[in-house]
Amino acid sequence: MSKSIPASDLPPGAVTGVERQAVGNNAGDYFAVSRKCRHLGADLAEGSIDPDGCLVCPWHQAKYDVTTGRMVRGPQGVFAKIPGLGAMFKGLTRVVPLKVGKVTPRGADLEID
Numbered sequence: 001m002s003k004s005i006p007a008s009d010l011p012p013g014a015v016t017g018v019e020r021q022a023v024g025n026n027a028g029d030y031f032a033v034s035r036k037c038r039h040l041g042a043d044l045a046e047g048s049i050d051p052d053g054c055l056v057c058p059w060h061q062a063k064y065d066v067t068t069g070r071m072v073r074g075p076q077g078v079f080a081k082i083p084g085l086g087a088m089f090k091g092l093t094r095v096v097p098l099k100v101g102k103v104t105p106r107g108a109d110l111e112i113d
């Protein structure tokens, strides 16, 4: 079932949580993905959008391609020093990507599926 939020709640660069999805506005391109990071389960609705348009996890800065749901950079900080860990999580999200939803502008609202 779709949900809707006012478009004014999601200005460019913003990410918010709508039920089980992290919904963002990358310079006018909206996206919705499942909100639980595949690394340690951080809430991606608390994340940010980087200059590449990727969603960055708030805990260890893994990056996700919001069009595919795949991790494109593994966890950073101490985790980045563990050999093969980043590659392992990137591989994992090839098999189990974030679920990619759809955001449709409708008047002053955004419909999220």
Ligand code: FES
Pocket (backbone or CB within 6 Å): 037, 038, 039, 040, 041, 042, 057, 058, 059, 060, 061, 062, 074, 075, 076
């Ligand atoms: S929980 Fe997201 S990168 Fe660690």
